[in-house]
C-alpha cells in the first residue's frame with residue numbers, strides 16, 4: 476500500500492522531467508557567477524515576480540534570513556506576525572545570527588496584520604527604542620491555513636511602510652499558490668514589496684531551493700550575506716535545472732492541489748469528532764481540530780499512519796494536511812475513508 480503523505484508539500488519528489496534536466500544541466504562555479512543554469516533561473520524568476528534581480532538560496536529559511544539581514548543591522552527591529560514562519564519556525568535565526576529584534580503583532584485569521592497594529596508598532600525616534608526597519612508579510616500564510624493576502628492589502632502595507640521610511644519583505648514560499656487562487660499574475664502580489672523569497676520546493680515540487688528577488692543593489696548586498704552564511708553554492712545548476720522545470724510545468728497544476736484540499740476539507744466537515752472551517756480553505760493547506768473526548772491528535776495520527784496516511788500535528792488537538800503534486804483525487808478519497816476508520820477504531 477502506497478503511503479499518502481500529506482505532512483507537507485515539501486515531501487514531493489522531483490518529476491521525471493526534473494531528474495532529466497538535473498542530469499543534463501550545464502554547470503559552472505556559481506560563486507564566480509559562472510553557472511549558466513543558475514543565472515537562467517535567477518533571470519527567469521526575477522522576470523516572473525517583476526524584480527530587477529534574483530538570487531538562488533538553499534532553502535526558504537535561508538531566503539528569509541538573508542533578506543532580513545540585508546535590510547536590517549544589529550539592534551534594528553522587524554515587525555512581523557506572531558504566526559509567521561519567520562517568527563515561529565526559523566529557529567530564531569534573525570535574532571541569533573543577525574541581532575535583529577522581532578516585534579510581533581497578532582496575525583488575523585486571514586493572515587493579515589491590521590494596518591493600525593502595524594502603525595502602532597512603528598517606533599518613534601527615541602534613544603530608548605530599537606529602530607524599526609522592516610515589515611514582513613507571508614503569502615500564502617502557512618499557520619493561518621494557507622490564507623491568501625490580496626494585492627490591495629499588500630499594496631496598503633507597502634504604502635504604509637513607504638510613508639514611514641520602512642522596507643517590506645514578503646515570505647512568498649507559496650506565492651504561486653496565492654496567484655493561482657486569485658487568478659492573477661504573481662507580479663501583482665509582489666509589486667509593492669522591496670524583497671521576497673519564493674520556494675521552488677513546496678507547491679512547485681522541485682527537490683531543493685528558493686529564490687529571493689529585489690532591486691539589483693539589494694541582491695548584490697544579499698549575495699554577500701548569503702556567502703557569509705555559508706550559502707555560496709558551486710555547481711548549483713543541478714538545483715536550478717529542476718527549478719526551471721518546476722516553473723515551466725508546476726504552476727498551472729497548482730489548481731488541482733487547491734481542488735484536492737477543498738475536497739478533503741469538505742469530507743472532514745462530514746466526519747464526527749473533527750472540526751474544520753472548510754469555507755476558509757483557499758489553497759493547499761487544511762487545518763482541522765480533533766474535538767472528540769479522550770481522543771488526542773497524536774492518537775488519531777498514529778491510527779492514520781497504520782492505514783497509510785501521514786499528516787502533521789501542529790498544536791494541541793490540531794492537525795495539518797497539505798495537498799501537492801504527489802497526491803491525486805483518489806488519494807483524498809482514500810484519506811477520508813482512512814480517517815473515518817481511524818475515528819471509529821479503539
Ligand code: TLP
Nearest residue numbers: 483485534535536537560564617646648
Ligand atoms: N514550511 C514548512 C515547515 O517549516 C513548517 C512546511 O512544511 O510548511 N516560509 C513558509 C511560509 C514556509 O511554510 C516554509 C516551510 C518556509 C518559509 C521555509 O522553507 P524551507 O523549509 O525551505 O526552509
